[in-house]
Amino acid sequence: MKNPTKGTPLDETWNYRIPESLADLIPLFENRVACHRLWADWLGQDTDETRRYGEHGLGHAKNHWDYVKQYSAAKSLIEKHLRNGAAVVTEAMVDAAAKAMHDGPLGTDDEAEYTSDEWNRPAEWCRDMARVPLTALGAGSVPGCKPREIECHGLDTPERVCFYEQDFYVLSNFSSFTLKWKDLRFDTSEAAYHWEKFDGTGQLGIQEWIWKAPSAHEAFKIAERNKHLRRPDWDDVKIDVMRRILFGKADQHEYVKRKLLATGDRELVENSWRDDFWGWGPNRDGKNVLGRLWMEVRAALAASASEASRG
Structure with a gap:
């Protein structure tokens, strides 16, 4: 069997559309089941190539088979709700689906073995994805669901959302300027940054998912879902x-x-209302590391241009 990242249905299987209703969760879970079954079958061969994905290829195969059981359990629970006439996701369903993925096919004797972050990750993913239709539907669509609080930034109001690229949008890591990085071509600098989080860790599959991610946002989400596997020196080198x-x-x-x-010599600030490390954050008193780095790059380029003009 070929490596699932090379010439198999994995690319199609791993992609999913954002669910808009309870029924939309069914193909989403089916895709996850198929994806992890591919990986489990391939890693189970225990060849030299599969061992590149970790010291214990067979151990990783077992993890993927566990994921297959978890996602299958959640899918069955969602199908049960649909048979009972449910149309939308409720908080109770979200909790029940996550619990089904944790307890699912296991007996009580096995439960203690699967209480680590490794086991809980799919359950948390289930919660995240199931909450999308819950919050998107807004107040009144879900019994007992509180109205979603509307975030307003800049010129936004509760009735109007303003969008357009600002003059210096090019400085954003999400802007669409490709980057040639370590013999690969990334669609954005954001994707290259998250790819680096797993460089040298043996997590070639995660790196490939990030490299092939359809958007900078998805590259970020893949890295976040797997942050427990990133290189141990990341905070020192990032x-x-x-x-x-x-x-x-x-x-x-x-x-x-x-x-x-x-x-020119103006201060550069990443105007993030969330991130007070790379940007200046919600209170505008953050570290603004990205802005400071851009000012370093600007100073170096200006100095180089000045030397070239004199020479």
């Missing part, structure tokens, strides 16, 4: 990794370089 990525982006795109230099 700022330098980001610095090198930004230099690469400016070097590979003349437009990015030109827009960056056009900011």
Whole structure:
């Protein structure tokens, strides 16, 4: 059997559309079951190639078979709700589906063995995905569901959402400027950054999922779901990794370089209302590390241009 990341239905299986109703969760869980069955079958061969994905290829195969059981249990529970005439997701269903994925096919004797983060991850994923239709439907659609609080930023109001790329959108890691990085082509610098979280860990499958992710947001979500597997030195090296990525982006795109230099000596701030490490955060007093790194890159480019003009 071929590596599931090369020429098999995995790409189609791993992708899913955001569910809008309870029924939409069925194909989503079916896709997950098929995906993990592919991985379990392949890793179960215990060849030299499969061992690259971890010291114990057969152990990883067992994890994937456990996931197959979990997602199957949750799918059966959702189908039961549909047979009973339910149309939308409720909080009780979310909790029950997550519990089914935790307890699911296991007897009480086995339950203690599966209380680690490794076992709970699919259950948390179930909660996250099931809450999408719950919150999207809003007040009144789900009995007992409180109205979703509307976030307003900038010129947004509860009745109006404003969108358009600002003049210096190129400095965002989510902007669509490809990056050649370590012999790979990434759609965004955001994806390259998350790919680096697993470099040298042997988690080639996770890196490939990030590399092939259909959006920067999905690359971020894949990295978040697997953060317990990222390289142990990540917190020590992440700022330098980001610095090198930004230099690469400016070097590979003349437009990015030109827009960056056009900011002159103004302070650069990532206007994030959530992240107070890379941006300035909700209170505008965060570390703004991304903005500071861009100012480093700008200073280096300006100095290089000045030397070239004198020479």
